[in-house]
Amino acid sequence: MFACGSKADRCGRTTRQGSKYQGFWGTVVDQVFSVGNPFDLFLQNKWWRVPIMMGHTSSEFFSVPDADTSEDLKKLATDMFGDDADVFLELCCNQSISIEESKKKASVSSIEYAIRIAAQANAGLGSDSPLYYYNFDAEIPGWDHPGTFHSVDLWFFFETLAKCWRPFIGKHYDLARQMCNYWANFIRTGDPNGQDSTGEEMAQWVPYTQESPYGMLFADHAEFSQKQPNEMMKFLVNQYFIKDRPALKTEA
DSSP: EEEEEEOEEEEEEEEEEEEGGOOOOOOOSSSSSSSHHHHHHHHTTSHHHSOOEEEEESSEEEEEEOOOSSSHHHHHHHHGGGGGGHHHHHHOTTTTSSSSHHHHOOOOOOOHHHHHHHHHHHHHTOOOOOOEEEEEOOOOOOTTTTOOOTTTHHHHTTGGGGGSSSSHHHHHHHHHHHHHHHHHHHHHHSSSOOOOOOOOOOOOOBBBBSSSSOEEEEEEEEEEOOOOOOHHHHHHHHHSSTTTOGGGGGOO
């Protein structure tokens, strides 16, 4: 989810990265309200200078390499990364693991990937608009053990847990209250920080920068996480900015 907010301007947009690291979903380009590929426009610094909130759930929309054998994976690496193929393979492959394990190690969250690309591009173009990043990783109860499926975070941001059949308990309601506070503060002022309804200061949400690529972790409670992206994510983001890598170009 990409959300933009300021006192004067409001907008929402979504972006998704397609399977096999191939491209992104975006809004419909109608040449009226959306006048080009929104992701490309963002990377080109063609967007309203408003604060941005970007986030994802921890288990949705993972991109997995389309490879059935180790040879398939090696060919994919060569086609996509050229001279850097060996770096990719070192990150996900070795003689002792299966192809399925290699594919798992090579898989990344498509939305996190897109967010980190957008943030790096934003930093490179000198924008001073703050970017706020979050990862939603709360335990979601139920007989189906669903994980953090797409849009499950909206129940929390809109504080509507009671409308769902799932057996949420106190920690979920506490998290939802705080997430709703962050969201409302961001919509109102462009800054998600502030006090909880208890009068206590909530965990400080520091803007994402290239030097400090961190964000809020919404799990059993809300906390600011200073965990670095994994090495595969770093590699893929850096590869995006290498010229003439056709497999990494965005699509409308």
